[in-house]
Amino acid sequence: MSLLLLAPLFLLGLGTLVVPVIVHLIHRHKRESVPFPSLMFIQRIPYKDVRRQQLRHKLLFAIRCLALILLALAFARPFLENATEATAADIAGREVVILLDRSHSMRFGDRWQRGVEQARARLDLLGPFDRATVVLFAETAEVTGENAIERAEPTAGGTRYGSALQLAGRILSESEQPEREVVLITDFQRSGWDRVSDVRLPGGTIVTAVDLSEDETHNISLPFVSLRQEVLSGREWVSVTTRVVNGGERQVVGLRVALVLNGQELQSHTVTVDPLGSTAVTFSPVLLPEGVSRGAVTAGTDALAQDNTAVFVLSPSNSLSALILESSDARENQSLFLSRALEIGDRPSFRVDVRPLREFRLSDLDGRSVLVLNDAPLPGGRAGQRIREFVENGGGLLVVLGERNGPQTWPANVVDLLPGVVGARVDLDRGPITMSTMEYGNPVFDVFSAPRSGDFSAAKFFRYRDLTVDDPQSVLARYSDGQVALAEKRFGDGIVLVWTSTADTYWNDLALQPVFLPFVHRMMRYLAGYEEVRPFFIVGETLKLTRESPDKSIQALMDGGGDLVGQAPSGNRTIVQAGAGEQVVELTEQGFYEIRQVDGGKIPPAFVAVNIDPSESDLAKLDIEEFLGAVTPMGDEGSVGARARKLTVEEREHRQQLWWYLLIAAMLMLVAETAISNRLSRVAR
Amino acid sequence: MFGTRARSHATGARFIDPNILARMDNLELVARTVVDGFISGLHRSPYLGLSIDFAEHRPYMPGDDIRRIDWRVFGRTDRFYVKEFEADTNANFSVVLDISRSMDFGEAGIRKLDYAKFLAASLTYLSSRQRDRVGLVTFDSEIVDIVPPSAKHLEVVLHTLERARSTRGGSLCEALRKIAEVFRRRSVIVLISDFYEEPSAMMSAVNALKQKGNDLIVFHVLDPAEINFTYDQPVNFEDLETGEQLAVVPDALREQYQTMLREHREMIGRLMGDNRVDYGFFDTSMPLDLALFKYLSNRQRMSRVR
Numbered sequence: 001m002s003l004l005l006l007a008p009l010f011l012l013g014l015g016t017l018v019v020p021v022i023v024h025l026i027h028r029h030k031r032e033s034v035p036f037p038s039l040m041f042i043q044r045i046p047y048k049d050v051r052r053q054q055l056r057h058k059l060l061f062a063i064r065c066l067a068l069i070l071l072a073l074a075f076a077r078p079f080l081e082n083a084t085e086a087t088a089a090d091i092a093g094r095e096v097v098i099l100l101d102r103s104h105s106m107r108f109g110d111r112w113q114r115g116v117e118q119a120r121a122r123l124d125l126l127g128p129f130d131r132a133t134v135v136l137f138a139e140t141a142e143v144t145g146e147n148a149i150e151r152a153e154p155t156a157g158g159t160r161y162g163s164a165l166q167l168a169g170r171i172l173s174e175s176e177q178p179e180r181e182v183v184l185i186t187d188f189q190r191s192g193w194d195r196v197s198d199v200r201l202p203g204g205t206i207v208t209a210v211d212l213s214e215d216e217t218h219n220i221s222l223p224f225v226s227l228r229q230e231v232l233s234g235r236e237w238v239s240v241t242t243r244v245v246n247g248g249e250r251q252v253v254g255l256r257v258a259l260v261l262n263g264q265e266l267q268s269h270t271v272t273v274d275p276l277g278s279t280a281v282t283f284s285p286v287l288l289p290e291g292v293s294r295g296a297v298t299a300g301t302d303a304l305a306q307d308n309t310a311v312f313v314l315s316p317s318n319s320l321s322a323l324i325l326e327s328s329d330a331r332e333n334q335s336l337f338l339s340r341a342l343e344i345g346d347r348p349s350f351r352v353d354v355r356p357l358r359e360f361r362l363s364d365l366d367g368r369s370v371l372v373l374n375d376a377p378l379p380g381g382r383a384g385q386r387i388r389e390f391v392e393n394g395g396g397l398l399v400v401l402g403e404r405n406g407p408q409t410w411p412a413n414v415v416d417l418l419p420g421v422v423g424a425r426v427d428l429d430r431g432p433i434t435m436s437t438m439e440y441g442n443p444v445f446d447v448f449s450a451p452r453s454g455d456f457s458a459a460k461f462f463r464y465r466d467l468t469v470d471d472p473q474s475v476l477a478r479y480s481d482g483q484v485a486l487a488e489k490r491f492g493d494g495i496v497l498v499w500t501s502t503a504d505t506y507w508n509d510l511a512l513q514p515v516f517l518p519f520v521h522r523m524m525r526y527l528a529g530y531e532e533v534r535p536f537f538i539v540g541e542t543l544k545l546t547r548e549s550p551d552k553s554i555q556a557l558m559d560g561g562g563d564l565v566g567q568a569p570s571g572n573r574t575i576v577q578a579g580a581g582e583q584v585v586e587l588t589e590q591g592f593y594e595i596r597q598v599d600g601g602k603i604p605p606a607f608v609a610v611n612i613d614p615s616e617s618d619l620a621k622l623d624i625e626e627f628l629g630a631v632t633p634m635g636d637e638g639s640v641g642a643r644a645r646k647l648t649v650e651e652r653e654h655r656q657q658l659w660w661y662l663l664i665a666a667m668l669m670l671v672a673e674t675a676i677s678n679r680l681s682r683v684a685r
Numbered sequence: 686m687f688g689t690r691a692r693s694h695a696t697g698a699r700f701i702d703p704n705i706l707a708r709m710d711n712l713e714l715v716a717r718t719v720v721d722g723f724i725s726g727l728h729r730s731p732y733l734g735l736s737i738d739f740a741e742h743r744p745y746m747p748g749d750d751i752r753r754i755d756w757r758v759f760g761r762t763d764r765f766y767v768k769e770f771e772a773d774t775n776a777n778f779s780v781v782l783d784i785s786r787s788m789d790f791g792e793a794g795i796r797k798l799d800y801a802k803f804l805a806a807s808l809t810y811l812s813s814r815q816r817d818r819v820g821l822v823t824f825d826s827e828i829v830d831i832v833p834p835s836a837k838h839l840e841v842v843l844h845t846l847e848r849a850r851s852t853r854g855g856s857l858c859e860a861l862r863k864i865a866e867v868f869r870r871r872s873v874i875v876l877i878s879d880f881y882e883e884p885s886a887m888m889s890a891v892n893a894l895k896q897k898g899n900d901l902i903v904f905h906v907l908d909p910a911e912i913n914f915t916y917d918q919p920v921n922f923e924d925l926e927t928g929e930q931l932a933v934v935p936d937a938l939r940e941q942y943q944t945m946l947r948e949h950r951e952m953i954g955r956l957m958g959d960n961r962v963d964y965g966f967f968d969t970s971m972p973l974d975l976a977l978f979k980y981l982s983n984r985q986r987m988s989r990v991r
Contacts (some may be wrong), residue, residue, distance in 0.1 A: 037787035037797075037911055038881035039931055041945045042922060046937045128743040681917065 006077035006653045009382035013072035034101050040351025051426030060676055067669035079653040093129035095175035097168040098122055101212075102152060102188035103138040103159035104539070104616040108187070108219065108304040111212045112154045115185045118210050120151050128402050133171050137164035139540045143171075154589045156306065156539040158613035165199040165631055173202045184211040190622040191615035199631055207628050213621045218248035220255065220273070221300050221307040227535050229288065229317050231349075237285040238314055242297045243280060246273035247619055261314075261528045263296045284398045288314055291605055292553055293593055306590055307617040311609040312535040313592070319349040320369040325357045329377040331504070335374050338503050338548055339513035341520040345682035348530055362386045367530035371395060375402030380411030388414055392492030396527020401465040402502045417496050419474045420537065423466030426483070432460035432508075436480040444476060444486070444497075444522045454518060459510035461485075464501040495527050525674045536609035543608055545576055545583040545595065553606035554595060563598040569610075616627050688804040704930070742766040745877040777834035777870055778812035778819050780805040781894070782846070783878035785825035785855020791969060792910035800969040801877045801906050802846045807977060808875055809846075813839040822864050823849050826856035831867060854926035857882045861890035880905055881926070884952040892960060902963040904980075905953060909970045912946065914939045 002581065005011070036042075100119050106112045116570075119134065123146055126132055132151060135141050138157035141164040165182075182201060186192075188211055191645045201207065224243040229236055240259055246252050251274055254323060258268040267283045282296075293314040295577055301308055324335045335354045342350040346499045355364065357376045358381055365371060371390060378384055378399075391397050397417065399405070407422050435456040440449035448454035455475075468486045469475055477486040489496045505518075510516050524530075531550035543566075547558045562585075564576040569591025575581040575598065587610045589592060596605035655657075690751030690950075745754060745765030758766045780804050788798040809819045821842040830849065832842050857878060869873065874894055880887060880903075895901050909915070915937035923930045950966060957964035965980040 033930055034916070034920040035790060035909070036922040038924050039880060039922060039924040039927075039929060040881055040932060041942050041949070042931060042938065045941045442806045448890065514758050 003078050003080060008076055010075035012075075014069060016068050016072070019068070021421050031586060039124055052377060057676075057680055060680070063669050063673045063676065067666050069675060071663050074659040074666060076659075077655045078658050078662070079654050080658070088138055093131070093177045094127070094179040094181055095172055095177035096122070096130055096132040096181045096183060097124065097171050098132060098134045098183045099141070099164045099168055099185065100134065100149065100152075101138070101164075101184075101192075102136045102154045103161060103189070103192065103486060104154065104156050104612055105159060105187055105189050105304070105619060106154040106212070107129065107306065108619065109214065110218065111187055114210050115210075116149055116152075118212070119183075121551045122185075123149075131175070131177060133335045135164055135167055135171075137161075138289065139163070143167070147634075150186065151546060155588060156610075156612055157588065158190045158540060158616050159186070160194075161186075161192050161631075162194055162199050165201065167200050168526060169199065169205075172205055177191060178205060179206070179210060182204040183208045183210060185212065186622050187211070187213040187619070188624055188627065189616070189618070190620045191214075191277075191618050193622050193627055193630075201631055205632065206277045209628060209633055211624060213619070217248060217619045218302060219246075219307070219619055220252060220302050221247065221304075221614070221617030222297055222299055222310040223307075223617055225297055225310045225312055225536070225611075227312060227314065229314075229347075230285070231317075235382075236288040236316060237451045238288045239282065240295070240297065241280060241282040241314075243278050244271060244273055244299050245278040245617065246275060247617065249275045251275050253489045255300050257281045257297065257299045259286075259295070259297055261268035261286065262289065262293050277538050282477075287318065290316070291604070294607055294609065304617070304619075307612045307614075308609050309590075311590070311592060312534070312611075313607050313609045314535065315533055315553070316552070317347070317349055317551070318530075318533065319350045320530060321367055321384055322353070322370040322372060322524060322526060323364055323368050324352060324354040324374050326354065326371040326374045328356050328357070328358050328395040329404070330375065331506060334502075334504055334506075335372075336504065337516065338372065338374060338520060341517045342524065344517060345521060347532060348525070350524065363427040365390045365395065368526050369530070370398060373396045373405070374400045374401065375404050375426055377405040377409030378414045379416070380413060384411050384414040385446060387489075388417060391417060391494035391496060393443060394493035395528065396494055396524070396529070397496045398500045398523060398527055399496065399504045401467070401498065401500050402507065406465070417470070417489070417491055419487040419496065419498055420467045420469035420484070422498075423468055425465050427463050428461065428481075432462050433480045434459060435463065435477055435485050437478040442476050442488075443526045444519075447518060447522060448515070454515040455513070456510075456515055456519075457511045459508060459515070461501055461510075463507040467498060467500050476480065495529075497523055499523075508631060536611050538588060538613050539590060539610055540613060541587050541610075543585045543587055543593070543595075545585065550604055551608075553604060556603050557595060557606055560601060562601060564595055565598050567594045567596070569593070569619050579620060695960070700754050703773060704834060706816035719979055737796075739831045739843060741769045743769055752768070775873055776817045777868075777872035778809065778817040779822060779834050779868065779874050780809060780820075780842070781822045781824065781861075781864055781876045782849065783825070783857065783860075784851050785857075785875075786851050786853060786873045787827050787855060787879055788906075789851035789912070790925060791908050792915075795969055796967055797849055797879055797908055798849070800967065800973070802849065802902070804904060804906070804967065804977070805875070805877055806843055806846055807973065809839060809842050809946050812873070820872075821845050822867060822924045824855070824860040824864060825851070826860060827853075828860060828863055828867070834870075834872060848965070855881075858886050858890040862893050865890075865896065868894070868899055871898045871900075875902045875904060877904045877906060877908055879911075880949075880953055884949065884956050887953070888956045890958060891962060894961065895960065903953075903957055903965065905950065905964065905966045907946075907968060909968060912968060914942045914946075 017575060034273045098119050100115055100506050106115060115321075121135075123132055132146070134144050134146055135584070136144050138155045140162050144152065164184075168182050172182070180202060182205055184207060188209070194560055221244075222242050223245055226241040228241070230239070231237075242257065244255065244257060251272065253272045255271050255273060255517070256268055257271055259266050266286055269283070271279050271281060273279050284667050294311065294413040295314055296311045298307055298309045320639070324338060326334050339354055343350045358380060360379065362382065365386060368390070371387060378387065387397065399418065401422060403425070405422070407424065410422060438445040438448065438456065440446055448456070461479060462486070463481065464479065467487060469484055469487050474487045474489055475484050475486055477484075483500070485500055487498050489498075489501075501510070503511065505511050510519075529548070533550045545554060545558060545564065547555055549555050549558065555599075566574040566576055566585040568574075569589045572589075574585055576585065576595075585593065585595070587608070589613050590610055593608040594605050595608065597603055741753060742758060743766065746768050749767050753767045755766050758764070773893055779835050782917070784798060788796070788801060790797055791799070805821070809821070816836065818834035818836050819838050819842050821830065821832040821838075823829040823845065830845050832838055832845050835841075857880065861876075862979045876891070876894065879887075891901065891903065916933075919932065919934045921930045922933045927948060954964045965976075967976050
């Protein structure tokens with residue numbers, strides 16, 4: 001902290017200090033003459049001239065000098081320059097919102113400690129009329145008490161400036177204080193700012209940026225872990241691949257990257273990572289243990305150690321079972337393309353059985369996820385009823401229309417499963433048509449929504465069967481002539497899809513196109529209601545606990561009844577009431593969450609791996625000027641001037657107004673001088 | 686009438702502030718104001734002549750010599766009357782007034798010269814009422830004005846006093862020796878000065894005045910600032926006589942100055958007493974009538990002793 005002067009030239013006024021000196025010393029030799037009748041006696045008195053040079057009233061002299069010094073200082077308009085800026089001399093009321101970043105990146109080095117110190121310093125400098133609100137933010141922002149700053153800890157969450165600024169804006173807009181200021185204490189991580197966000201603070205708001213970032217950072221992170229499970233020789237193997245990122249500007253040599261499974265280190269590699277570069281590390285396939293396994297990949301340690309570890313959960317793959325029924329007189333290889341497409345793939349894998357309709361048994365649907373009627377009519381009677389119940393209970397039904405399931409082939413007791421009325425065959429004699437309209441919002445087609453993500457227009461359709469839908473909203477795809485290509489209907493808990501052309505090359509050549517395989521897979525996953533079991537989550541996400549969870553261990557816990565407890569890596573526990581429907585556990589920490597029965601029942605616990613948001617490992621800094629310009633109001637000169645968080649010296653001086661106190665002190669000195677000099681004069685007389 | 690500063694006194698007389706007298710232009714009026722209030726009855730004039738010409742009767746006042754009571758009148762009227770006679774016009778009364786620059790000083794509101802003028806006027810007026818011949822000599826280093834003693838010179842004396850101004854430095858001893866040559870007849874001489882001279886040297890000049898049987902009365906007039914040396918701030922003192930300047934820190938020498946001045950006054954008083962010269966000291970802050978009253982009372986006592 002140092003003392004600066006707004007108008008240092010006024011210090012020249014200190015030259016007036018010679019005035020009392022002149023009064024006391026020099027002026028006496030130049031005083032006016034006083035007539036006196038005769039000096040005959042005075043001349044006889046031995047006189048020591050030294051008395052002229054002595055100060056008679058040193059206290060008076062000191063007071064006069066001090067008063068002049070104070071006056072000169074007051075006019076020089078002094079103010080205190082603090083390293084943290086801002087000041088305790090604010091006498092005008094301010095609404096100050098202190099935004100303190102506590103995202104994961106604040107764990108880097110001593111950033112958090114410095115941030116807390118800065119926040120405390122700002123609070124200590126508040127004037128008596130100021131009002132302050134402390135907001136801690138990461139993914140979300142929350143108001144906290146001033147005294148809670150020291151007790152707070154950085155979280156594992158990512159940085160989201162938008163939420164913090166929105167909260168600050170709301171506080172400031174509701175304030176009646178004449179001045180408003182936002183103090184943003186953060187490392188200005190580039191990943192925390194979404195440029196699309198349109199967050200602007202109220203007009204007149206001064207934004208003070210306190211930058212905690214370092215000029216040079218060194219950080220190793222594992223933002224990516226890929227798990228590939230394969231079944232070889234009847235046993236399931238898993239291959240783990242990770243990417244090691246060096247965020248620093250120095251090359252990292254001899255970095256040891258290790259794979260740990262269920263607490264045991266299985267493999268390790270030593271790698272070299274170039275500055276601001278990355279390298280992939282692939283571990284050899286390892287045999288997947290039975291049950292749920294907890295794994296991790298570690299890569300040394302540094303100032304931000306948490307992102308040097310990536311955790312995951314491995315569980316045996318879930319396979320879907322599909323039954324394809326075809327008519328007794330089916331064409332040769334009528335279901336070949338379907339079955340072959342389903343046999344490819346492991347996330348999920350499919351078990352496919354192809355069977356003539358006449359051999360269909362009611363028990364064939366047990367354990368099945370999807371039933372496919374490939375150019376075969378729906379059976380009536382008990383078989384039809386069974387299929388109806390299958391769909392009602394959540395099963396998926398794919399009806400592929402063709403030569404053999406025309407309008408007359410649908411029994412009355414199951415015809416309501418269809419989304420519409422099946423009509424006649426349409427022969428496109430004037431030439432083939434294509435699929436032109438897809439409902440990309442539907443899970444079947446959402447993967448094809450991006451450019452170059454699947455070209456359905458390459459497939460040619462020569463025939464199709466007319467389908468008159470009850471609800472136009474049920475149409476998921478249309479041909480180029482506007483007729484229905486794919487329609488859906490929800491029936492009970494299940495879904496029915498009707499594809500109006502064949503699934504082989506008899507009426508079209510879609511089966512020969514590259515999109516056929518993903519198209520079939522997406523339809524089957526949609527019909528089966530399949531969700532992939534995620535090997536890990538990201539901090540900030542939520543874990544849904546439902547009976548429909550793709551994680552079978554969670555399913556088992558939910559089915560088992562009784563309350564559950566979700567235990568975070570830190571040991572914090574969350575009670576989940578099993579009977580209260582869908583429950584949510586917020587994943588706020590890095591590591592493994594354990595979900596288990598409260599009463600310690602026999603059902604094995606479920607584990608959920610949670611990793612740091614990869615964006616938090618990117619410590620790159622955003623352009624503060626640009627950022628502040630984006631959040632301050634347009635055309636707000638006051639805020640623009642303060643963007644660099646350098647309040648002008650005039651503003652700082654105006655806030656402190658030390659000159660006022662100096663002037664009061666000077667006045668007091670002068671009053672004291674008057675009183676003392678009067679008293680001395682009276683005594684002298 | 687003059688807004689006087691009243692003080693109680695045994696005689697009940699009222700004393701008049703010299704500052705107020707200074708506002709009056711007419712010295713005769715000043716003199717009458719000073720004298721009329723108390724002088725009647727107190728005064729058994731030492732200057733009575735040998736005249737036996739009856740002038741008038743007046744009521745007896747305490748203090749009058751009972752030998753002067755006209756018993757015949759008492760027998761007829763049963764009241765005491767004193768016989769007044771024509772004054773002895775053989776007696777000369779002259780004031781010798783120092784008008785040097787040192788007299789042109791006054792910190793108390795009235796200058797010493799003015800105070801001395803009032804004093805001279807009052808005494809001249811008093812003497813004139815007693816039928817003395819009155820005269821005046823003013824001097825500094827030389828004789829400035831001379832009004833020879835005469836029974837008709839009251840107004841001339843007062844006029845001369847009025848226009849007397851301090852213009853030069855003074856030399857008391859030299860001037861007195863010259864003045865001594867002026868008085869050829871026995872006179873009552875009142876010398877008024879601030880006596881900034883060496884007492885011993887001064888006495889030789891004063892004795893010159895006493896020759897020829899002159900009755901000499903010396904009035905020493907000083908301003909309170911001279912007496913008490915009440916200056917506070919360091920100043921340059923300028924000698925009114927010589928123009929010499931001297932830087933002075935009053936606090937440093939006040940005590941010594943006061944001591945020296947007191948010794949100077951005592952020396953003058955003692956020397957005057959030794960030479961049978963009446964000596965009176967006047968502080969210009971003292972009411973003029975009170976000062977005269979004190980002096981005349983003292984002189985009366987001394988005359989009885991003598």
